[in-house]
Amino acid sequence: MSLGYTKGTDMLDSEQCPDCKRINEVLSRVGDRWSVLVVISLSRYGTLRFNELKRHLGISQRMLSLTLRELERDGLVNRTYHPTIPPKVEYSLTPMGESFREPVRALGHWALENQAIIDAARETYDAAAEGQNAGKPAVPSI
Amino acid sequence: MSLGYTKGTDMLDSEQCPDCKRINEVLSRVGDRWSVLVVISLSRYGTLRFNELKRHLGISQRMLSLTLRELERDGLVNRTYHPTIPPKVEYSLTPMGESFREPVRALGHWALENQAIIDAARETYDAAAEGQNAGKPAVPSI
DNA sequence: CAGCATCCCGTATGATACTG
DNA sequence: CAGTATCATACGGGATGCTG
Numbered sequence: 001m002s003l004g005y006t007k008g009t010d011m012l013d014s015e016q017c018p019d020c021k022r023i024n025e026v027l028s029r030v031g032d033r034w035s036v037l038v039v040i041s042l043s044r045y046g047t048l049r050f051n052e053l054k055r056h057l058g059i060s061q062r063m064l065s066l067t068l069r070e071l072e073r074d075g076l077v078n079r080t081y082h083p084t085i086p087p088k089v090e091y092s093l094t095p096m097g098e099s100f101r102e103p104v105r106a107l108g109h110w111a112l113e114n115q116a117i118i119d120a121a122r123e124t125y126d127a128a129a130e131g132q133n134a135g136k137p138a139v140p141s142i
Numbered sequence: 143m144s145l146g147y148t149k150g151t152d153m154l155d156s157e158q159c160p161d162c163k164r165i166n167e168v169l170s171r172v173g174d175r176w177s178v179l180v181v182i183s184l185s186r187y188g189t190l191r192f193n194e195l196k197r198h199l200g201i202s203q204r205m206l207s208l209t210l211r212e213l214e215r216d217g218l219v220n221r222t223y224h225p226t227i228p229p230k231v232e233y234s235l236t237p238m239g240e241s242f243r244e245p246v247r248a249l250g251h252w253a254l255e256n257q258a259i260i261d262a263a264r265e266t267y268d269a270a271a272e273g274q275n276a277g278k279p280a281v282p283s284i
Numbered sequence: 285c286a287g288c289a290t291c292c293c294g295t296a297t298g299a300t301a302c303t304g
Numbered sequence: 305c306a307g308t309a310t311c312a313t314a315c316g317g318g319a320t321g322c323t324g
Contacts, residue, residue, distance in 0.1 A: 019182075020179055020182075020183070020198070020199055020200065022250075022254065023178065023179060023182065023250055023253075024175055024179065025253075025257070027173075027175045027178060027253075028175070029253060029257075029260065030249070030253060031169075031173055031174075031175065032173075032316090033165075033166055033169045033170075033173065034317095036165065036169060037162055037165060037166070040161075040162075040165065041162070049285080049286085050285070050286055050287080051285065051286075056162070057162055058162065059317095060317065060318050060319080061286090061287070061288095061318095061319095062287090062288085062289095062317070062318070062319090063316085063317060063318080064287095065286085065287055065288075066317090069287095072267070073263065073264050073267040073268070074260045074263055074264060075259065075260060075262075075263025075264075075266075075267075076260075081286090084285095085285090085324095086285040086286080086324095087285055087286055087287095087324080088285070088286085089285085089286060089287090096256055096259060096260075096263075099252065099256070100252060100256075102248065102252070103245070103248040103249040103251070103252040103253075104249070106244065106245040106248040106249070107245040107246070107248070107249055108164075108165055109245070110241065110242060110244070110245040111165075111167075111245075112164065114238060114241070114242075115167070117217065117238060118216045118217060118218075118238075120217075121215065121216055121217025121238075122215050122216060122217075124217075125214070125215040125217075126215070174296090176297095191305080191306085192305070192306050192307080193305065193306075201298095202297070202298050202299075203298095203299095203306085203307075203308095204297070204298070204299085204307095204308085204309095205296085205297060205298075206307095207306085207307060207308075208296095208297090223306090226305095227304095227305090228305040228306080229304080229305055229306055229307090230305070230306085231305085231306060231307090285324105286323100286324090287322105287323090287324095288321105288322085288323080289320105289321085289322080289323100290319100290320085290321085290322105291318105291319085291320085291321105292317105292318090292319085293316105293317095293318090293319105294315105294316090294317095294318105295314100295315090295316085296313100296314090296315080296316090297312105297313090297314085297315095298311105298312090298313085298314100299310105299311085299312085299313105300309100300310085300311080300312105301308105301309085301310085301311100302307100302308080302309080302310100303306100303307085303308080303309100304305105304306090304307090304308105
């Protein structure tokens with residue numbers, strides 16, 4: 001959502017497969033944690049107010065504000081402003097936002113499925129690495 | 143892959159749905175651009191050497207090195223070192239790495255499908271925003 | 285309540301230089 | 305070629321304070 005990485009990688013246009021560029025753009029757009037979490041929350045609850053989302057996600061006001069604006073701009077969420085006192089603003093998913101749930105779920109599903117395996121792999125790897133550094137001072141760190 | 147966001151959001155554990163935590167971890171793990179791009183490249187070409195990946199992705203040496211190490215640690219890629227001169231190191235996907243392709247493809251597919259729509263939505267949104275700032279000095283910026 | 289503006293810090297990441 | 309070490313920088317994102 002342009003909140004995340006979109007800049008760097010200026011080098012990424014002289015070389016290789018345009019797909020990589022493409023995918024990069026894709027990830028830049030929907031890859032940031034907050035956007036995904038907001039979409040998921042909205043998809044589950046239908047409609048939420050600003051502070052409801054804030055509390056629910058444990059996101060800072062600033063990031064929620066930025067994220068919602070981007071999501072609205074990208075056409076993934078609807079923003080409904082009720083000029084009451086106090087003001088009330090409700091957010092919900094647009095059809096496109098809804099369609100985004102699927103791929104996200106797929107990703108989430110995979111991750112949940114493999115989380116344990118990954119953790120195990122890490123332990124194994126780290127253990128092996130330990131062996132390598134057996135003799136070393138093991139970094140005193142600060 | 144722990145390269146990306148993993149810290150912040152320390153606030154994210156006193157409140158709401160554990161799913162959000164979960165998904166956050168998920169995204170922390172596979173959400174960074176380079177990991178995804180590396181996996182995609184490897185899945186397409188089967189086996190690639192360090193510099194092949196580097197050129198192919200337009201990634202800096204540093205990030206590729208870090209990314210590959212994490213991917214290996216997480217058990218997503220195999221690293222084969224050939225102690226020849228000059229040295230030759232080949233990377234390929236593990237079965238788990240292969241299984242990761244699916245969700246990634248789903249995401250990529252969605253994004254490609256909706257990219258145009260999103261762009262259109264942005265233009266509309268920006269145009270509308272323009273209207274709002276019609277009278278304003280339009281930020282002299284520096 | 286909704287949301288913008290500021291300040292500030294940690295870290296992700298690219299550039300450069302060096303090694304086996 | 306494959307990688308590590310170091311430096312510099314920008315961006316992500318939280319804390320705080322203000323407005324309507």
